[in-house]
Amino acid sequence: MSKKLSALTIVLLFLLSMGSVFAGGQDDGDVKPIKFGGVWPLGDITGAQASKAAQLVVDELNANGGLLGRPVELIVIDSEFNPEKGAAAIERLATVDKVDFFVGGMSSGVHLGQIPTLKKYKKVTMWTGAASHVAENAVGSDQDWYFHLHPWDYNQGASYVEGWNDIAEKYPEISIKKWFLAYEEGPFGSASFEATKTLFADMQIDGEAFQSAAAGGGDYTAVLQRAKEYDPDVFIWAGYGADALPMMEQAKAVNFSPALFVGAPPGWPSDFGESKLAENVTLYGMWAPSLNIVSEMSKKFYGEYVTKYSEEPATYFAPLGYTSIDIIAKAVVIAGSVETDAVITALKEISYQSPLGETISFGPANVISNQGFRQQKILQWQDGVQQVIWPFEFATAKPTYPFESWK
Amino acid sequence: MSEAVQRKKTLPYIFMALGIVILIMPFFSGPYIQSIGRTVLTYMILAISWDMLIRSGQLSFGIAGFFGLGSYTAVLSAVNLSFGPFMSIIAAAVIAGAIAFLVGAVVLRLRGMYFAITTLALGELFKITIHNWHDFTGGPNGMLLPKLAFDGASIPTYAMMLVFALGIIALSEYFKKSKIHYALTAIRDNEIVAKSSGINIYKFLLIAFTITAAIQGAAGAGFAQLYGFVTPESSFNANYTLIPLAMALLGGMYSTWGPVIGAVVLGVLGEFLKLFIPYGHLVVYGIIIILVLLFMPQGIAGLVSKTLKKRGESYE
Numbered sequence: 001m002s003k004k005l006s007a008l009t010i011v012l013l014f015l016l017s018m019g020s021v022f023a024g025g026q027d028d029g030d031v032k033p034i035k036f037g038g039v040w041p042l043g044d045i046t047g048a049q050a051s052k053a054a055q056l057v058v059d060e061l062n063a064n065g066g067l068l069g070r071p072v073e074l075i076v077i078d079s080e081f082n083p084e085k086g087a088a089a090i091e092r093l094a095t096v097d098k099v100d101f102f103v104g105g106m107s108s109g110v111h112l113g114q115i116p117t118l119k120k121y122k123k124v125t126m127w128t129g130a131a132s133h134v135a136e137n138a139v140g141s142d143q144d145w146y147f148h149l150h151p152w153d154y155n156q157g158a159s160y161v162e163g164w165n166d167i168a169e170k171y172p173e174i175s176i177k178k179w180f181l182a183y184e185e186g187p188f189g190s191a192s193f194e195a196t197k198t199l200f201a202d203m204q205i206d207g208e209a210f211q212s213a214a215a216g217g218g219d220y221t222a223v224l225q226r227a228k229e230y231d232p233d234v235f236i237w238a239g240y241g242a243d244a245l246p247m248m249e250q251a252k253a254v255n256f257s258p259a260l261f262v263g264a265p266p267g268w269p270s271d272f273g274e275s276k277l278a279e280n281v282t283l284y285g286m287w288a289p290s291l292n293i294v295s296e297m298s299k300k301f302y303g304e305y306v307t308k309y310s311e312e313p314a315t316y317f318a319p320l321g322y323t324s325i326d327i328i329a330k331a332v333v334i335a336g337s338v339e340t341d342a343v344i345t346a347l348k349e350i351s352y353q354s355p356l357g358e359t360i361s362f363g364p365a366n367v368i369s370n371q372g373f374r375q376q377k378i379l380q381w382q383d384g385v386q387q388v389i390w391p392f393e394f395a396t397a398k399p400t401y402p403f404e405s406w407k
Numbered sequence: 408m409s410e411a412v413q414r415k416k417t418l419p420y421i422f423m424a425l426g427i428v429i430l431i432m433p434f435f436s437g438p439y440i441q442s443i444g445r446t447v448l449t450y451m452i453l454a455i456s457w458d459m460l461i462r463s464g465q466l467s468f469g470i471a472g473f474f475g476l477g478s479y480t481a482v483l484s485a486v487n488l489s490f491g492p493f494m495s496i497i498a499a500a501v502i503a504g505a506i507a508f509l510v511g512a513v514v515l516r517l518r519g520m521y522f523a524i525t526t527l528a529l530g531e532l533f534k535i536t537i538h539n540w541h542d543f544t545g546g547p548n549g550m551l552l553p554k555l556a557f558d559g560a561s562i563p564t565y566a567m568m569l570v571f572a573l574g575i576i577a578l579s580e581y582f583k584k585s586k587i588h589y590a591l592t593a594i595r596d597n598e599i600v601a602k603s604s605g606i607n608i609y610k611f612l613l614i615a616f617t618i619t620a621a622i623q624g625a626a627g628a629g630f631a632q633l634y635g636f637v638t639p640e641s642s643f644n645a646n647y648t649l650i651p652l653a654m655a656l657l658g659g660m661y662s663t664w665g666p667v668i669g670a671v672v673l674g675v676l677g678e679f680l681k682l683f684i685p686y687g688h689l690v691v692y693g694i695i696i697i698l699v700l701l702f703m704p705q706g707i708a709g710l711v712s713k714t715l716k717k718r719g720e721s722y723e
Contacts, residue, residue, distance in 0.1 A: 088443055113634040
């Protein structure tokens with residue numbers, strides 16, 4: 001037999017022997033740990049930081065003697081931004097690792113594929129992502145085990161309307177009558193454009209699609225030129241993190257400087273703030289390190305994260321990941337059990353001071369019964385720092401207006 | 408009887424037994440393995456269908472397009488016409504096949520990269536149409552299937568995909584033994600010689616393109632029945648073109664068993680790596696594919712065949 005064929009045989013035997021790896025869970029000795037199963041896209045900064053933040057809580061719980069005297073374990077599986085992989089991860093966590101709770105989530109598309117599997121097991125689930133109302137419809141009503149932290153798309157839209165109206169009222173010099181939306185041509189951008197048109201129906205709105213750098217595009221000059229001719233009060237681009245810097249560079253190149261330059265990607269590049277081009281760019285988000293000034297929980301979370309990982313959390317999915325474990329752990333303590341019904345009852349009654357600033361409790365959304373956060377925040381890059389400018393109760397700075405002309 | 412002849416007789420049975428064990432194992436291994444198995448079988452079906460067309464020398468990048476078209480047909484037929492799972496899969500195959508037939512009648516005049524790029528553009532065209540047809544397709548948000556096949560139960564859905572995959576394997580093998588195979592091989596080897604031998608090139612290419620597109624559409628319908636939703640982004644994802652292609656290349660092209668082996672190896676390997684290298688497994692996965700393609704350009708099946716031929720045997 002040739003060497004290559006021998007090697008191939010060994011590989012095949014190796015693959016067959018993997019059955020034990022796939023089939024077997026871990027034996028943790030006498031004390032059975034309380035297990036959390038997390039599914040995030042680990043190749044993306046949102047999922048990577050959310051899972052790391054979730055691990056922070058687990059470490060903290062174990063350092064303090066665990067939960068109900070039992071050690072706590074977090075098993076994280078990569079969803080790979082793929083519905084099949086995301087669903088398989090839930091199957092594994094439920095049947096092989098036998099976790100007590102599910103946490104995780106970022107993309108709506110992946111979540112849609114996971115929902116039938118989650119419904120099969122009906123374990124307490126604390127979801128950090130998926131904003132699409134279609135995912136909410138897929139979960140359906142009467143699913144008491146399902147808790148959703150991230151605001152739904154209609155929650156987000158409503159909070160933008162409220163936020164901009166509040167800002168315009170408080171700062172009369174800020175005009176928000178004429179809007180231009182540059183949106184990536186995928187579902188995220190298109191949905192943002194449709195939602196903006198509906199939500200701001202009483203305003204003057206125009207828009208044009210572009211191909212995101214994340215999808216092989218990256219030339220925004222045509223759309224920026226068109227926006228420049230339209231001369232909006234507010235220019236918003238809805239794309240991905242990869243579009244952030246090239247968008248600003250090309251805006252500078254075509255000398256386009258609207259009074260309000262707003263970016264609305266789900267996550268920003270971690271080094272975006274270091275660029276001079278970031279100055280006075282407004283953005284949507286749920287959290288920024290500047291919240292440490294006004295929120296003790298944010299400060300605690302931030303300090304622990306930086307100490308453990310020697311990096312700054314750059315996305316709001318990090319505090320959401322932290323919240324997902326922390327809030328269940330607190331409910332388990334209140335319930336005195338990990339039994340599903342007892343934990344659900346405790347979660348429904350809980351008032352949780354989150355690292356995102358807000359104190360949340362769960363209540364009904366349009367379809368599901370347990371919705372956590374309902375609001376986004378409006379932030380602005382000022383001197384390399386994301387400052388909160390709305391809601392005013394969490395504001396860390398006043399808005400800088402207008403966006404400065406390019407020099 | 409010589410030792411070589413004896414081995415030649417027993418080797419297919421050994422491979423067959425190994426294959427049966429791999430295919431039956433998920434029935435006894437719980438929902439997780441069944442879930443992985445369903446995914447592997449879906450990609451296996453796509454890889455075989457891609458290979459069936461490449462046997463004519465025509466490189467298609469349109470797998471994701473027909474897969475997505477099939478997914479949408481399944482959901483739309485279930486929502487609007489109350490089709491059950493089986494009927495929706497049939498409808499998806501018919502629609503994808505019919506569209507491929509109509510489009511193929513035009514684009515199969517093209518060859519090489521021109522044909523490949525056209526099939527890629529075709530997929531994008533389907534995606535953009537569905538994306539913008541809000542009232543009918545749900546637009547960018549997609550649609551939900553009212554009811555999953557077998558209520559999403561693991562064993563029957565795995566069995567459904569297994570029967571589907573076995574059917575495609577049988578069809579591919581039949582293809583290989585039929586006159587279509589000889590016609591397609593002749594076209595791949597030398598189109599002018601094939602034509603001068605009386606082969607109706609256009610007819611055979613159109614048959615192959617239509618059948619493979621129908622298979623891809625049915626696979627997409629199977630996906631929709633398993634996961635209960637469609638969105639333009641998920642259903643037309645480029646992975647449905649790239650992964651089956653990588654599987655066929657890794658396993659070995661121009662055969663049924665190459666894509667089958669490639670699908671099992673890559674599908675299992677991807678999941679295995681993820682469990683051991685949660686952060687960064689995709690990098691290792693990519694490196695393995697590159698190394699295998701560099702050092703085994705004929706794929707695993709090609710390597711096995713070459714080795715056996717050296718010893719005076721054939722694996723076929």
